Amino acid sequence: MEKKDYHKIFLTDGEFGELFGSEISRLVKILNDTARAVCPPCNGYCCKNIHCLLYSEKFSTCPIFDLRPRECRYHFCNDVFTRARLSKEELDAMMNPVEELVCGDRGEIARLFFLFPEFPLDEKGLESMGIKDAVEKIKKDFEEGILGEGEAFHKLRELCVNRD
Numbered sequence: 001m002e003k004k005d006y007h008k009i010f011l012t013d014g015e016f017g018e019l020f021g022s023e024i025s026r027l028v029k030i031l032n033d034t035a036r037a038v039c040p041p042c043n044g045y046c047c048k049n050i051h052c053l054l055y056s057e058k059f060s061t062c063p064i065f066d067l068r069p070r071e072c073r074y075h076f077c078n079d080v081f082t083r084a085r086l087s088k089e090e091l092d093a094m095m096n097p098v099e100e101l102v103c104g105d106r107g108e109i110a111r112l113f114f115l116f117p118e119f120p121l122d123e124k125g126l127e128s129m130g131i132k133d134a135v136e137k138i139k140k141d142f143e144e145g146i147l148g149e150g151e152a153f154h155k156l157r158e159l160c161v162n163r164d
């Protein structure tokens with residue numbers, strides 16, 4: 001069996017499923033379906049709030065949506081949780097890793113969120129990956145109309161893929 005890569009930052013759906021298991025992946029899919037209806041008018045409050053440098057208010061969506069890290073894949077605000085109407089057991093299943101990380105002996109979960117409490121895509125995170133200036137340049141070019149959104153997304157994704 002292939003070894004799990006706990007230290008990969010940018011994850012595909014398949015890689016997220018391998019790390020977190022099928023039940024969490026199923027619940028995250030339900031929450032994502034709900035988020036599709038809830039998130040657009042909010043325009044990325046949580047992305048802005050966590051100081052993600054890949055976020056721009058002018059982007060129509062996350063530029064690396066299918067490669068976003070586990071912190072983004074596992075985060076949903078209360079509005080999303082409320083509207084998704086998960087059962088008590090399902091909510092508990094989603095909360096278990098978080099509670100174990102904060103209160104428990106960490107163990108497996110510290111491996112799943114190995115950077116906690118750091119967010120890998122803030123200024124410090126991108127600087128340590130050596131892609132901060134390139135990300136900022138692509139965003140600036142997009143915001144000034146030099147790059148279209150598709151082109152900017154493509155370039156940002158390439159930076160992330162080549163980094164990992």
Ligand code: SF4
Nearest residue numbers: 039042044045046077
């Ligand atoms: S998860 Fe919540 S805070 Fe984040 S973009 Fe969606 S609605 Fe906004």
Ligand code: SF4
Nearest residue numbers: 047052055062068072
């Ligand atoms: S990478 Fe994460 S925090 Fe950044 S824009 Fe995408 S979903 Fe938001």
